[in-house]
Amino acid sequence: MKRIEAVNDFVVKFANINGSGSASANELFAKSFLRMGIPVSPRNIFPSNIQGLPTWYEVRVTERGWLGRRGGVDLMVAMNPQTWNQDVKEIEPGGYLFYDDTRPLPSSKFRPDIHVIGMPLTEMCNAHYTDARERQLFKNIIYVGALAAMIGIEPGVIAELIGEQYKGKEKLLKPNVNAFQMGYHYAQEKLKDALGLKARRADAVGDKIFIDGNSAAALGCVYGGASVCAWYPITPSSSLAEAFQRYCSRLRVDKETGRNKFAIVQAEDELASIGIVVGAGWNGARAFTATSGPGVSLMTEFIGLAYFAEIPATIINVQRGGPSTGMPTRTQQADVISCAYASHGDTKHVLLFPEDPRECFEFAAQALDLADRLQTPVFVMTDLDIGMNQRLCKPFEWDDARRYDRGKVMTADELEAGKDFGRYLDVDGDGIPYRTYPGTHPKRGAYFTRGTTKNAYAAYSEAGPDYVYNVQRLLKKFETAKTLVPKALLTASKEPARFGAIYYGSTSPAMAEALEALAAKGIFVNALRVRAFPFQDEIFDFVQSHSKVFVIEQNRDAQLKTLLVNDAGINPVSLISVLHYDGTPITARFITEEISQIVTALNVRPIKKDKAA
Amino acid sequence: MTYLAKPKLHHPTLPKNKLGYTRRDYEGKVSTLCAGCGHDSISAALIQAFWELDVEPHRVAKLSGIGCSSKTPDYFLGNSHGFNTVHGRMPSVLTGANLANRDLIYLGVSGDGDSASIGLGQFAHVMRRGVNMTYILENNGVYGLTKGQFSATADMGSKSKRGQVNTDSAVDTISLALIMGASFVARSFSGDKAQLVPLIKAAIAHQGAAFIDVISPCVAFNNHPGSTKSYDYIREHNEAVNRLDFWPSREAITIDYSEGGLIEVPQHDGSILKLRKLDADYDPRDRIVALEHVARAAEKGEVLTGLLYVHAEAQDLHAHLNTYAVPLNKLGEKELCPGAGVLEKINAALR
Incomplete structure (x- = not known):
């Protein structure tokens, strides 16, 4: 039978019950890789519930630093009988199932193409702890210990993390370390070569923060x-x-x-x-x-x-x-x-x-x-x-020389000096008027704030021209906004590319990985990450310079595409939507497959890898 | 509606307050409400109260919701910033404004549709939070601006101009304010300036959530026989629980012994409220008593007016939140931004 063998590149998924104390144990597991210099990308997949419903925690271990969800599971830590069947089904062929074998399960509960690793977690807990809550909580730490031994996570790293977590709470520190060691030693002894997924110290985390x-x-x-x-x-x-x-x-x-x-x-x-x-x-x-x-x-x-x-x-x-x-x-x-x-x-x-x-x-x-x-x-x-x-x-940065931009606020001195104040008057041609804070000046600068029934000096008006002046100015202001909002960022393909892709927000890590996967298939795509609305002209130009542009979104109705068409004047014929909206985070595999299929359907089959698609 | 704009020139003999301002300096734009509207009387009372209190007009922020009442802040204190917000949502905007600058005086103006119907939730919560403000509810029991529909404060059995009889129970904003934790609760009548002006002054001096429900007849839609918010009805059924004299602390305090008993209630700002008891049993410092009096009067078909409740040591939202003495809107990078050094430490703890 095939056995997945991987170093620093695999997906572990924990199936737990909400409220069972698994969250901190699972986080400990994820962080231990970071301390070994190996990037991880964990995700909570949880129900709208406080206690009792199924919850999952998926950890992608990725030395390459692909932080999107990969899709598929190499090792399932199945701690929830409620979701057993579904969890077992999700494992990749040749992958691993880790479970509590205190109570034997019929063979029909397993799959022939996966490797099953049992450990009597409940039995061990019952033997060591009398308190029901401790039995539950330490079970989580015990399985982390076992996984650490099988995967090759340095025990020192875990001890350090436990130490940080329970700093000042020494009463909790020792039992946690003991539980970890109990699991660790059991697996070292009994499950030594059970798992083909290994961690090896690397230097791929750098100064990044988590x-x-x-x-x-x-x-x-x-x-x-x-x-x-x-x-x-x-x-x-x-x-x-x-x-x-x-x-x-x-x-x-x-x-x-x-x-x-x-x-x-x-x-x-x-x-x-x-x-x-x-x-x-x-x-x-x-x-x-x-x-x-x-x-x-x-x-x-x-x-x-x-x-x-x-x-x-x-x-x-x-x-x-x-x-x-x-x-x-x-x-x-x-x-x-x-x-x-x-x-x-x-x-x-x-x-x-x-x-x-x-x-x-x-x-x-x-x-x-x-x-x-x-x-x-x-x-x-x-x-x-x-x-x-x-x-x-990347770590947060702040420049101490940075000053808050409070915008156009007229001061008491300016008012005193007789500067003309029209609350809705476009004095600088950028559509942005001056405002005053309440209480600024005894006689000048006060105004009555209301919606649109006003003129440029904030006096009551229902006159059409006043309304039009105001809302046209607001449009001009929106144009000004284009110059202030973060610009779109281009990731240029290594090879000349006919195709473009526009994406935004949390799609980013999956997209980065998909671009590499596509390039490996000979499909070269220039990618533009939109960071703000209103859209700058560069976005329009980007679409113009490609024959087709994929717009990758995590919604059903292609909402960003609608905005691009409606507000940036882009011809919808140039845009092809790639949409993911089942509630789970978009994956690189999904993007790669969708775009590959569309490219194939468009009849632009890449013949040689070095030729642009 | 008043069509004639008042001349801008002031008569030289107009009395001036301590700041050297005449009452005219506390006026606003010309009202666009109907002639005889109770709301205009309330605006006049507000002008009088602020003038008498020697408040700098620009140190007041006026906020309102939507409706006839909510248009009025444009008609007084023309040198104050005003904000005609969203229907029923003035309390939240006022709360935010108050949090931004604790040094201004906040005046909320609302109507019965605005406060008792669409805005009942925000009305209740702003009282709960103890926002330091004077909340004036101009209560006419009717939707004026949309032409005469009943509001939620219309009494059960009262008749609309079109002859329709209201079958819903009335929302009593006074009782609600008392229950929700307002620390100054009063009711008055727009036609009784002698009672209303001292109440407004006392409410402004009060450092907490001050609420005044002012019955204000609608001359267009609610001043007919059958209405319980008409001038005639209120004049006939009005029973005052006390008469209020308000003395700013900086003035010599004189006590008038001539009639009735007197209670002195020192306010947070050092000023003193003096209540002349007309009703021998009435003590406005007892919330439970206030609730009972309001309920018993309503049972008899009477409208109880005067200062119904005051908790002079009340704390406001800023005290609850322990906010800085300097207004938040005056703080800059130095006070608000922890800086790059601290950020480096935060980064280090996230590795």
């Missing part, structure tokens, strides 16, 4: 100067506001007075959270909210007002499957259109698409600048895949 996108975005908000956060709990965004609270408690409490240089309100709903953000933005504080698609739906009335009344607001949308009772624990990029055009009337909004936690940090901070500069709502469009999974990425 963090989830929600924490990174929260930290970006701290660095970017957000002082007001209002939010309403919604998966998968809740951990973002909670991380902001955590970071602020550490980094934003005044040492002398013990008082907070931030205000966080868990509002009664999303309508109130965006209302608070708009109120704070109107009054000159940097404010943000974190939410997901259903929350954005509730916020849209306010988003429209903020657009027309020109009030800064930063909205971080950690996207998931829709609708409200949709797939809250599954990932999608399905809010692109609903955010780009959120609200009634003629509205469009700035969107930023981060690819990983590092960009979550950067774009969150940048969104606060853009919102102030453009005086408008700005969306950071992350998703569950980036937001709730730890991801290896």
Whole structure:
């Protein structure tokens, strides 16, 4: 029988029961590779549930640093009887099944083409522990110990990680180390050559950091100067506001007075959270909210007002499957259109698409600048895949010389000096008017904020020409936004390429891997990662210079493509959609197969590897 | 509607307050509401109150929702920033504004449709949070701007102009504010300036969530026989629980012994509220008593007015959140950004 043999390149999947304490053990397993210099990319696949339902944790070990989901499983750690059949089915032929063989299972429960590794985990736990909770928790650590022995993870690395985790909690430290060693020694003795998947110390991690996108975005908000956060709990965004609270408690409490240089309100709903953000933005504080698609739906009335009344607001949308009772624990990029055009009337909004936690940090901070500069709502469009999974990425950077861009704010001195103030007057030709903060000057600069019934000096007006002047200026402002938002990034093919590909957000790591796989098949593709809306002219030019451009998205309706056609004037005939929307993160295998098939169907069969497709 | 704009020139003999401002300096644009609208009387009372309190007009932020009432902030304090927000959502915007700059005075103006129907949730939650503000509900029991539909504060059995009888129970915003934790709760009548002005002044001085429900008859749609929010009905059924004298702390305190008992309630800012008890049993410092009085009066078909409840030591949202003394909107990189050195340490802990 075939046996998968691999070094530093395989996928291990843990099938557990939610709430059984497996999460920290599995994370320990994933981190141990990083400490050996081997990149990993773990993903939680979890239900909308606190306890009892199945949950999975998939770890891709990848010395090459491919951080997308690969697809397929080489080793299944099957700890959940509920999902046994499905889990066994998922293993690649020649792969491995690790399970608790305390209770014998009939041979019909296995597959002839996989290698089965049994270990009496329950029996061992029952022998060593009397407390039911300990039996459950340490079972997880014991299997990590066994896996470490079989895979060749250095025990010192695990001991170091356990030491860090339980620093200051010595009572927990020792039992965890003991449980680990129990598993380790058992496997060394009894399962020595059971597994063909091996870890070997490498130097492929470098100075990279390992963090989830929600924490990174929260930290970006701290660095970017957000002082007001209002939010309403919604998966998968809740951990973002909670991380902001955590970071602020550490980094934003005044040492002398013990008082907070931030205000966080868990509002009664999303309508109130965006209302608070708009109120704070109107009054000159940097404010943000974190939410997901259903929350954005509730916020849209306010988003429209903020657009027309020109009030800064930063909205971080950690996207998931829709609708409200949709797939809250599954990932999608399905809010692109609903955010780009959120609200009634003629509205469009700035969107930023981060690819990983590092960009979550950067774009969150940048969104606060853009919102102030453009005086408008700005969306950071992350998703569950980036937001709730730890991801290896470049370390965060901050230049201490960087200053917050507070935009065009007229000061008391300028007003005193007699500078003309028209709240909605385009004085610089960029569509962006000046604003004043409330309370600035006793006699000048006050105005009454309302939607669109106003003239350039904020006086009440329902006159058509005033309305047209205002909304045309907003269009001009949107043009200005193109010059300020992050530019699209090109990954040029090594060979001249007829095909282009446009992708964004969390598709990034799978795309990078797919590009290499396609090139290996002789299909050369120039790839452009779109990082923001409105689209710059370079995106239009990119499409123009290729005969066909694939648009890779994680939604059903090709939402970014719709925007490209609608807002960048791109001919839809040039675009071919590659869409993945089952709620799981897109894989390199999926992209590669889809594009290969389309290329074949287009009758451009690559004959030689060195010839461009 | 008032068609004639008032002349900008002030009469030289107009009285001035301590800041040297006349009442005219506290006015706004000319009202576009119907002639005789109760809301315009409330605007006049607000002007009077701010003028008497010597508040710099530009240190006030006026926020409103949608409706006739919510248009009024344009008609007073023309040198203050105003924000006509979203229907029923003024409380959240006011909360955010207040968090951004704790140094301004926040005035929320709303109507009964805005606060008791679409905005009932936000109304309740802003009281719970104890946002430091004066929340004026201009209550006429009717949707004026959409021409005469019942609002949620219309009393059961009251008649609309078209003869329709309201069969739904009324939302009593006073009781709701008391239950949700407002620390200053009063009710008044737009036609009773002598009562309303001191109430507004006291509400502004109060450092917490201050709520005044002002019955304000709608001359166009709710001032007919059968309405329980008409001028005549309110004048007949109004029962005041107390009369309020408000003394800013910087003035010499004089006590008028001439009639009735007097309670002095020192406020957070050092000013003193003086309540003349008309009803011998009434103590506005007891929330439970207030709730009971409101309920008993309603049972008798009476509208209880005056200061119904005050908790002078109330804490506001900033105290709950332990926010910095300097307004958050004045903080820059130095105060807000932890810097590159700290980030390097954070990076190191993530490896």
